[in-house]
Amino acid sequence: MSVFDTPLGPIGAPTAVLDRAAFTRNLTALRDVAAPVRLRIATKSIRVRALIEEALRHDGVSGLLAYSVAEARWLVSHGLRDVLVAYPSTDVVAMRAIADDEDARATVTLMVDSPEHVAMIARVATQAGVVLRVAIDVDMTFKVGPFTAGAHRSDVRTPEGAVSLAQCIERTRGVELVGCMFYEAQIAGVPDSTPGHRLMKWASMREIEGRRRAVVDALRAYSDLEIINGGGTGSAHISGRDGVLGDIAVGSGLFAPRLFDGYRALRTEPACWFVSPVVRKPDPQTAVTYSGGYIGSGPPSRSRVPVPVHPRGLKYYGQLGAGEVQSPLHGASARGLSIGDHVWFRHSKAGEMCERFDSILVVENGALVDEVATYRGEGQNFG
Numbered sequence: 001m002s003v004f005d006t007p008l009g010p011i012g013a014p015t016a017v018l019d020r021a022a023f024t025r026n027l028t029a030l031r032d033v034a035a036p037v038r039l040r041i042a043t044k045s046i047r048v049r050a051l052i053e054e055a056l057r058h059d060g061v062s063g064l065l066a067y068s069v070a071e072a073r074w075l076v077s078h079g080l081r082d083v084l085v086a087y088p089s090t091d092v093v094a095m096r097a098i099a100d101d102e103d104a105r106a107t108v109t110l111m112v113d114s115p116e117h118v119a120m121i122a123r124v125a126t127q128a129g130v131v132l133r134v135a136i137d138v139d140m141t142f143k144v145g146p147f148t149a150g151a152h153r154s155d156v157r158t159p160e161g162a163v164s165l166a167q168c169i170e171r172t173r174g175v176e177l178v179g180c181m182f183y184e185a186q187i188a189g190v191p192d193s194t195p196g197h198r199l200m201k202w203a204s205m206r207e208i209e210g211r212r213r214a215v216v217d218a219l220r221a222y223s224d225l226e227i228i229n230g231g232g233t234g235s236a237h238i239s240g241r242d243g244v245l246g247d248i249a250v251g252s253g254l255f256a257p258r259l260f261d262g263y264r265a266l267r268t269e270p271a272c273w274f275v276s277p278v279v280r281k282p283d284p285q286t287a288v289t290y291s292g293g294y295i296g297s298g299p300p301s302r303s304r305v306p307v308p309v310h311p312r313g314l315k316y317y318g319q320l321g322a323g324e325v326q327s328p329l330h331g332a333s334a335r336g337l338s339i340g341d342h343v344w345f346r347h348s349k350a351g352e353m354c355e356r357f358d359s360i361l362v363v364e365n366g367a368l369v370d371e372v373a374t375y376r377g378e379g380q381n382f383g
Ligand SMILES: Cc1ncc(COP(=O)(O)O)c(C=O)c1O
Pocket: 042, 045, 065, 086, 183, 188, 230, 231, 232, 233, 234, 249, 250, 251, 252, 253
């Protein structure tokens, strides 16, 4: 039976749906290609605590890659541990809350890539009379002459740059270096759509392996590097092959949203959708669904727009697209749709979709088996 045949009951507004079996298959597929390196769950790409906890119950999965300091503290308050905040932050209020909480400061690691970050965290820590854990974000952008591909995130790129920041951390009271992170966005986040992309990814991985090992070797003089993180869904199969990483972050691959369709090595399948009711039939060849203009972040383009996938053959009207309140659709199957029928859409991204919903319906083997709250449903918004 297809997931699209699962009876969902009456739906008045777009509703998120997760196929638990597909979610589990995606997780185990990623875990198996990353092995023996374990997976760390990238929470920004899930934003549903119950599903994060479910992923953590699997062998080969431990630790979280959070996206906000306030989020990290909230996750710890729910009993989660080993939370690496993947992005530097200026949220000194949340840092202070972590400094004041014994559990949180023992298990949350804050990210730095500059002496300013170190000084800000150290100020909070020394005022509270504690030590906070930090990790260095090492930029993995691929650069050859004028060509660059990557996330342009950190100024630390070389063993010398990493050592300079490690020495700054060593000199500073209130901070302790416990790890480093290497995110190769140009591999993990770029599909294999053209020969050029594939060549860039291959060349970039070769460059990364040498540079990453040299950075880790250099940093060992300053820390035993409890955390050495890298990778993402799109690179889980290769990021760990040289044995340098301690864990590989994955999140998006568990939902497998549309932007992850074009990766040759990925053995994931769509696991998450939103379902919207047809609310109008202005003419026989048009079916209007409610809301649904949930555009994904990144360069504005068609690739960021949700796609109607069931029934097949539905298209947006070019001048209207996915709407704020109404999404008129036409195409082969629009004629067969009546008011109240359901249209299933795939979002371009994973966790971002959850910001639109308070909960996700969990289906399994053709039945609705659970409903889990998103961060938003738990009243949490971390930006
Ligand atoms: C630091 C970092 N690590 C890993 C990832 C990979 O996450 P995902 O598996 O959701 O693509 C990201 C995504 O942006 C990231 O920023």
